Amino acid sequence: MDAQIKYYENKLAYEMDPADLYEALNTGEKIIVIDARSPLSYEKECIPGAINIPHREMNNDTTRYLDKDNFTYIVYCDGIGCNASTHGALKMTRLGFRVKELIGGIAWWKRDGYPTEAMNTTLVDIHRPIGCNC
Template sequence: MAHFAGKLAAETDASDVHADQENGVLFVLVDSRGRSAWDQGRIAGAVHMPTAEIAARAPREIPRNVPVVTYCWGPGCNGSTRAALEFAKLGYEVKEMLGGFEYWAREGYPVETDRGRIVRAKDPLTAPLDAITCDC
């Protein structure tokens, strides 16, 4: 029980992050990828803070009493884990978003580029096509 409760305290997913955004929950969503990845597309409303810059920038830019959620490319990348560790070292309440940018986009949530917002069709392998949530 402690193992699973610990995971839920340190992890979230695209669906929960999107719901929190829609419901006005206060947190900062941090994209820890590099510039070329950010330019390719990012989660609407995210802050770009590559992992190597967190120690220097976070204390100046993100209040310590505001929770942070980190993300990177996707499940094949541990960049969000590294970023979450950097925030934890600084004393932030932090969660890692499972699935990263990949699953955010595949689940049909808004993606931003310098040209504007894009909403892709839901991938039926990651989200139900006829429901708002997977009810899990």
Template sequence: MTNTLRFPPADPATAAAFFAAELAFDADPEDVVRDLRAGTAAGFQLVETRGAQAFADARIPTAINLPYREVDETTTKDLDRSLVYVCYCESFQCNAATKGALALAGLGFRVKRLSGGITAWRAAGYPVEGALSGATCAC
């Protein structure tokens, strides 16, 4: 038996449900940039969940900065609850986006996480604003 098939695949209906559920939690950078370029990003807001210095250094255009450590009722009181908040951080190796999304969801906001963070965004050649002084995680 092959290693790949040692554990049998799920039936198609179970696989479809799993992958649909996975997509409910993550947004692809390409989908986000297409919406931004087309002007169809009205239903979501990008949220940089790293610290203020990281946001100043490099951020995705239109993003707001809400460091995950600061997410609470006070810092979110002016956020539009009808929007989906797409949280991002540095990369797959950083979990600030996950922590930010968790905190926002705990306060009743609808959330997604941007796959790969700003590192994947930059690697794809998408626009970045800020001083661009580096790509270190300043969570």
């Protein structure tokens, strides 16, 4: 029984579902949402207030202005079939951030009826091949 309890405690320590994220954002928890997808996907649709740092570009330089001490970072991608959030969460954890991964990504966020937003700029990334948007 102790091993099972530890398993679930660990799972909750590293993952968050859309309902918990929505509640945390609306109750003032110290959370910053990171969109680990490509800039093109982020510009098209994102979770309101999310910051775009594509997982392939996460490093000390691209995260230097983020507060490591006072926030928990929730990283997301497209959802099932995309592992950009897992890559991003791993990289940010290695860089010293407190991180959780959003279960189901933006797909489950939308499925559960939470709002998204589109950015007002148009971005064309000619250097990234067309793919799964992660």
